[in-house]
Amino acid sequence: MAPESPRSPALxxxxxxxxxxxxHPRVELHVHxxxxxxxxxxxxxxxxxxxxxxxxxxVAPPLCRxxxxxxxxxxPAIDLLQTEHALETAFRxxxxxxQRDQVIxxxxxxxxxxxxxxxxxxxxxxxxxxxxxxxQAAGTGVTLRLIFCTLRSFRADESLATARLALDFxxxxxxxxxxxxxxxxxxxxxxxxxxxxxxxxxxPCTAHAGxxxxxxxxxxxxxxxQPQRIGHGVRSVEDPDLVRELADRRIHLEICPGSNLQTxxxxxxxxxxxxxxxxxxxPLSISTDGRGxxxxxxxxxxxxxxxxxxxxxxxxxxxxxxxxxxxxxDNDVKRHLAALLPDxxxxxxxxxxx
Ligand SMILES: [Zn+2]
Numbered sequence: 001m002a003p004e005s006p007r008s009p010a011l012x013x014x015x016x017x018x019x020x021x022x023x024h025p026r027v028e029l030h031v032h033x034x035x036x037x038x039x040x041x042x043x044x045x046x047x048x049x050x051x052x053x054x055x056x057x058x059v060a061p062p063l064c065r066x067x068x069x070x071x072x073x074x075x076p077a078i079d080l081l082q083t084e085h086a087l088e089t090a091f092r093x094x095x096x097x098x099q100r101d102q103v104i105x106x107x108x109x110x111x112x113x114x115x116x117x118x119x120x121x122x123x124x125x126x127x128x129x130x131x132x133x134x135x136q137a138a139g140t141g142v143t144l145r146l147i148f149c150t151l152r153s154f155r156a157d158e159s160l161a162t163a164r165l166a167l168d169f170x171x172x173x174x175x176x177x178x179x180x181x182x183x184x185x186x187x188x189x190x191x192x193x194x195x196x197x198x199x200x201x202x203x204p205c206t207a208h209a210g211x212x213x214x215x216x217x218x219x220x221x222x223x224x225x226q227p228q229r230i231g232h233g234v235r236s237v238e239d240p241d242l243v244r245e246l247a248d249r250r251i252h253l254e255i256c257p258g259s260n261l262q263t264x265x266x267x268x269x270x271x272x273x274x275x276x277x278x279x280x281x282x283p284l285s286i287s288t289d290g291r292g293x294x295x296x297x298x299x300x301x302x303x304x305x306x307x308x309x310x311x312x313x314x315x316x317x318x319x320x321x322x323x324x325x326x327x328x329x330d331n332d333v334k335r336h337l338a339a340l341l342p343d344x345x346x347x348x349x350x351x352x353x354x
Contacts, residue, residue, distance in 0.1 A: 024102070024313065024316070024317060024320070024341060024342050025102055025103070025104040025320075025337075025340050025341060026101065026102050026103050026104065026298050026320055027103070027104065027105045027106075027285065027320050027323040027324055027327065027337060028098065028103050028105070028106045028107070028285075028287050028288065028298060028323075029106075029107050029206075029229070029252075029254045029285055029287055029323050029326065029327060030107070030109070030206075030231055030254035030256055030287035030288075030289060031094075031098075031106060031107070031108055031109070031287055031288055031289065031290070031291065032108075032109050032110060032149075032180070032289065032290050033081070033087075033090060033091060033094060033108055033109065033110035033129070034074055034077045034078050034081060034110055034111075034114070034290075035074055035077065035289065035290025035291075035292060035293040035294070036090070036094045036097070036108075036288075036290055036291040036292045036293075037058055037077040037080065037081070037090050037292040037293075038090075038093045038094065038097055038291065038292045039051060039054045039292075040093045040096075041089045041090045041092070041093035041094075042054050042058060042080065044089050044093075045080060045085075045086055045089055046080075057076050058073075058076055058077055058292060058293065059073075059292065059293060059294075059295055060073040060262060060290075060293045060294065061073075061262075062262060063261075063262065063264065064262055064263050064264065065264070066184075066212065066263060066264060067182065067183065067184065067211060067212040067263045067265075068182055068184065068185065068212075069263075070259075070262060070263045070293075071181065071182060073293060074290075074293065077090075077292070077293070078114050078115070078117075079117070081115055082115055082116075082117050082118040082120065083118060083120070084120070084124070084128045087115065087125065087128050087129055087132070088128065088132045091108075091129060091132045091133065091136065092132065092136060094108065094291065095133075095136040095140055095142055095144070096140075097291055097297065098140075098142055099140050099142055100297075101297040101298050101299060102298070102299075103142060103298065104141075104142060104143065104337060104340055105142070105143040105144075105145075105323075105324070105327065105329070105333075105337050106142060106143075106144055106145075107144075107145045107146070107147050107175065107176070107327065107328060108133070108144060108145075108146055108147070109146070109147035109148070109149050109178050109180070110129065110146075110148070110149060111148070111149040111150065111151055111162065111180065112125040112126050112129075112148055112162065112165055113150075113151075113154070113158055113161065113162060114151075122161065122162075122165055123165065123168075126148070126165055126168075126169045126172075126174070127169075127172075129146065130146065130169055130172035130173050130174065131172075133146055133173050134172070134173060137173075143329070143333060143337070144173065145173060145174075145175035145176070145327070145328055145329055146169075146173050146174045146175060147166075147174070147175060147176040147177065147178045147206065147328070148162050148163075148165060148166040148169075148174055148176075148177055148178070149162070149177075149178040149179070149180040149181075150162040150163065150177065150178070150179055150180075150191055150194055151179070151180055151181035151182075152179065152180070152181035152182050152183060152185065152186035152187075152191075153181055153182060153185070153186055154181075154190065154191075155190055156189075156190040156191070156193060156194075159179075159190055159191045159193070159194035160193050160194045160197065162177070162194060163177050163194035163195070163197045163198050163203070164197070166198070166203060167197070167198070167201050167203060170203065175204060175328035175329060176203060176204040176205060176206060176328040177194065177195065177198045177203055177204075177205045177206075178205070178206050178207060178208070178231065179191055179195075179206075179207040179208060179221075179225065179227075180208050180231070181208070182212070183208060183209060183211055183212040183213050183217060184212040184213055188220060188221065188224045188225060189224075191225065192224050192225065195207075195224075195225040195226065195227070199226060204228050204229075204328040205225065205226070205227040205228060205229075206227050206228065206229040206230065206231055206254065207221050207225050207227045207230060207231060208230075208231035208232060209221040209230050209231070209232065209233060210230060210232055210233040210234055210235040210236050211231070211232035211233075211234065211235065211260070211263070211265055212263070212265070213235070214235045214238050214239075215235055215236050215237075215238050215239035215242045217235075218230060218233050218235070218236050218242060218246075219239075219242060222251065227251075228251070228252065228326065229251065229252040229253070229254055229326055230246075230251060230252070230253050230254070231254050232253070232254065232255065232256065232259075232260065232265075233246070233251075233253040233254075233255070234253070234255060234260055234265060234266070234272070234273045234274070234277070235265065235273075236253070236273075236277070236282075237273035237276055237277055243277065243280045243282065244280075246277075246282045247280055247281040247282045247283075250283055251282070251283070252283045252284060252285070252322065252323075252325075252326035253277060253282055253283070253284040253285075254284075254285060254287050255274050255277075255284050255285065255286055255287070256286070256287050256288060256289035256301070257269065257272055257274060257286065257301055257304050257305055258288070258289070258294055258296045258300065258301055258304060259288070259289035259290065259294055259296075260272060261304075262294055269304050269305075269307070269308040270308050272305075272308065274286075274305060274309070275305075275308070275309040275311075278315070278319070283322040283325065283326060284319060284322060285319045285320065285322055285323035285326070286298065286301050286302060286305065286316075286319055287301070288301055302316055314344055317341055317342070317344060320341055321338060321341065324337045324338050324341075
């Protein structure tokens with residue numbers, strides 16, 4: 001999908017970024033297509049839609065009761081994304097948003113089996129999004145990869161079908177398999193065969209864990225699914241042995257601070273474990289999770305972290321390098337992306353350095 005030798009992305013002119021004091025290219029590993037339904041896309045699909053109606057229907061409350069409540073608010077977006085045209089429209093708007101947000105590489109994830117309510121087959125869904133990703137990568141210069149999600153609530157056969165579909169579309173830009181959905185409500189057993197198949201075929205994997213449940217859920221996920229990365233994983237901080245293990249094994253955490261505030265995993269940003277996990281040597285990076293449902297972007301996410309913990313442009317450069325290291329793309333692409341990050345700033349020049 002993305003060019004084998006990616007060209008320099010058509011970044012919009014770099015403006016001084018108030019969130020970090022440095023406008024630099026970013027890498028995003030954890031962003032969902034369905035929760036990133038943006039107003040311009042919805043407006044294209046529903047011409048008489050007002051911003052107020054969009055906000056009411058497709059944006060989650062700033063504070064949800066919990067992850068389950070947050071996930072309930074995803075349904076209206078799924079309902080809308082049931083045609084090739086709707087999927088393409090949402091995808092294009094998302095990539096434009098990534099480009100505006102200085103993203104040079106993104107892994108966009110979605111569950112193909114959720115978009116079949118109005119007659120599309122999972123293969124049609126996969127084909128449509130893969131084609132759109134290829135076109136958008138070529139048109140914008142943002143290097144894109146796709147991750148197919150199975151959901152906690154899926155049966156074993158649905159999970160396995162998702163893994164097979166990901167393998168079938170590997171040459172079309174699908175780079176990995178994810179497990180998403182209601183962590184607290186469902187176990188892992190039905191998904192073990194899907195992740196085993198992915199492992200046998202060397203398809204990289206990630207899985208949501210340690211968000212609605214504690215460190216035991218991260219341990220269980222690592223044991224049973226053996227993913228290279230964990231989506232969120234923030235509650236690992238509750239178990240010092242697990243923190244050491246994640247650091248030693250270089251298990252990358254895809255951390256989405258704003259999403260964690262919204263689902264009440266943490267009460268205040270100052271309580272967020274990202275700084276502690278970072279200082280413990282765990283590889284991690286910052287993502288948005290859902291740009292539409294949470295009305296966020298990386299500029300906002302970086303600002304949250306900077307305001308709470310005083311991170312400097314040096315720290316954000318480091319997390320972007322760790323994202324590149326953990327990305328589900330080949331080494332040529334990784335070298336190219338790393339070369340696009342600016343040199344570390346001189347400390348004297350960095351106004352945010354403590
Ligand atoms: Zn997620």
